Amino acid sequence: xxxxGLSGTQLELHEHxxxxxxxxxxxxxxxxxxxxxxxxxxxIDHVREVAGDEILICVDQEGGRVQRxxxxxxxxxxxxxxxRLHDSDPGAAIDRAEEHAWIMASEMRAIGVDFSFAPVxxxxxxxxxxxxxxxHADPAVAAELVQAYVRGMHLGGMAAVxxxxxxxxxxxxDTHLASAVDPRSKHDIFATxxxxxxxxxxxxxxxxMAAHVVYTAVDDQPAGYSHVWIEEILRGELGFGGxxxxxxxxxxxxxxxGGVAARVAANLDAGCDLVLACFPDVVPEAIAAVQHRRPSPxxxxxxLRGAIGSTWEGLVHNPQRDRxxxxxxxxxx
Numbered sequence: 408x409x410x411x412g413l414s415g416t417q418l419e420l421h422e423h424x425x426x427x428x429x430x431x432x433x434x435x436x437x438x439x440x441x442x443x444x445x446x447x448x449x450x451i452d453h454v455r456e457v458a459g460d461e462i463l464i465c466v467d468q469e470g471g472r473v474q475r476x477x478x479x480x481x482x483x484x485x486x487x488x489x490x491r492l493h494d495s496d497p498g499a500a501i502d503r504a505e506e507h508a509w510i511m512a513s514e515m516r517a518i519g520v521d522f523s524f525a526p527v528x529x530x531x532x533x534x535x536x537x538x539x540x541x542x543h544a545d546p547a548v549a550a551e552l553v554q555a556y557v558r559g560m561h562l563g564g565m566a567a568v569x570x571x572x573x574x575x576x577x578x579x580x581d582t583h584l585a586s587a588v589d590p591r592s593k594h595d596i597f598a599t600x601x602x603x604x605x606x607x608x609x610x611x612x613x614x615x616m617a618a619h620v621v622y623t624a625v626d627d628q629p630a631g632y633s634h635v636w637i638e639e640i641l642r643g644e645l646g647f648g649g650x651x652x653x654x655x656x657x658x659x660x661x662x663x664x665g666g667v668a669a670r671v672a673a674n675l676d677a678g679c680d681l682v683l684a685c686f687p688d689v690v691p692e693a694i695a696a697v698q699h700r701r702p703s704p705x706x707x708x709x710x711l712r713g714a715i716g717s718t719w720e721g722l723v724h725n726p727q728r729d730r731x732x733x734x735x736x737x738x739x740x
Contacts, residue, residue, distance in 0.1 A: 408432060408675065408681060408700060408702065409431050409683075409684055409690075410431075410435050410463065410465060410682070411425060411684050411693070411694075412434070412436075412684065412685040412687055413436070413440055414439070416440055416442045418457065426457050429694075430697035430698065431462075433462055433464065434463070435465050435467075435683060436466045436520070437466075437467075440475075443479060444719070448519060451518060452519065463521050463711055463712065464519060464520050465520065465522050466515065466520055466523050467525075468511050469483075469526070469527060469540055470483030470511065471483070471484060471539055472485065473540055476515075481510050481514060481735075483511060485539040486507075486539070487540070487543070489507065489738070490531065490542045490543035490544075490549070490552065492738060493543060493548050493552065497548075500555075503735055503738060504559060505555045506731040506734060507735045508556045508560045508562075509562050510731055510732060512560045512562075512564060513716065513717065516565060516713050516717070517721075517722045519713075521565070522565050522566045522713060523565065525570075526556040528549065528553050528570065528571075528574075528603040529541045529574055529600070530546060530576035530577060530603070532576045532577045533576075534576050534577070534578060534580075534581070535581040536582060537576045544576075546598075546600070546602035546603060547602065549602070550603045550606035553603040557611070561611075564716045566614060566713070567614070568613070568614040568616055568711075569603075569604050569614070569615045570615070570654075571616055571618035572616060572641065573596055573600060573604060573630060573636060574600025574603075574618070575620055576600060577599070582654075584659050586663060587619065587620045587660055588621045589620050589623070590622075590623050604645075605645060612649065614650040614651070615641060615651055615652070616654055617629075617631035617636065617651060617652070617679065618630045618631065619631055619654050619660035619661050622636070628663075628673070628677070629661070631653040631661075632673040632674060632676075634678060637651055637677050637679065638677070638678045648707075649707060650681060650708055650711060651679045651681075652683065653674035653681070655684070655685040656670040656671060656674070656683065656685075656689060657685055667696065668693075668695070671684075672696060675697075675703075680703040680707045680708060
């Protein structure tokens with residue numbers, strides 16, 4: 408039920424018990440866990456030695472300013488570069504989106520990461536946290552590029568996670584730092600921000616991450632705490648049968664329901680299958696909060712495990728990879 412964060416570049420002794428605790432499904436890695444490709448590969452191997460091969464390893468490796476592993480990996484441009492290309496050459500943008508996704512996914516799979524929380528399906532409409540992480544302001548363009556990105560991730564052996572449902576791009580606030588409210592009607596949200604998510608679901612994305620934004624015309628709870636958004640709309644109206652992930656419970660906007668235990672419960676009660684506890688200081692309390700919870704359905708979580716990937720040596724000797732990297736990195740302004 409939980410994906411937890413670790414403290415540093417090596418697995419600490421006290422973290423062994425956290426990894427093997429009931430309710431822990433995976434680990435999310437950040438820049439604080441990265442020093443080099445060799446080091447992070449060894450850390451991933453150590454996590455699996457302690458917790459077993461079934462534990463999920465994930466990361467935010469979007470490109471641009473949200474790329475946790477940099478040295479030794481392809482420096483990927485932000486997703487907005489794909490949107491800019493689409494304005495002049497839609498066909499090329501679709502090709503580059505697939506290649507961007509394949510590069511990211513294949514590099515992560517080569518070191519043992521199961522999946523990245525990608526693609527960002529939010530619209531580029533001025534949000535402080537999203538910015539150039541989004542593909543485009545136009546819902547139709549973003550939808551087309553989201554589908555291409557999901558295809559590329561799948562070709563790289565990686566599950567796709569659409570974020571931040573039902574759309575974080577049209578509010579100003581950064582939910583890491585403050586609460587965010589979107590007062591628009593359900594009709595307006597469906598006609599705009601939700602379209603890239605619908606497209607990603609049609610492309611068979613395996614998971615959706617719910618936003619901490621409150622959409623007051625639909626429900627008085629943030630989407631990740633909302634039975635209406637998760638069970639009635641996402642699963643009911645949109646027919647999504649995959650994994651729903653609650654965004655990090657350490658974020659400021661997650662505090663609307665109370666402390667750590669209340670946040671975990673609110674996510675799970677609303678219908679989330681996995682909850683992110685990204686910062687080590689909240690992990691013990693989050694684990695305590697799930698000890699008497701029913702486990703999330705295995706059939707929703709299992710598809711997040713990565714397909715068999717290339718070794719790093721095999722990857723770097725792939726001439727197709729060189730062509731993809733040359734084309735994608737040329738998009739950086």
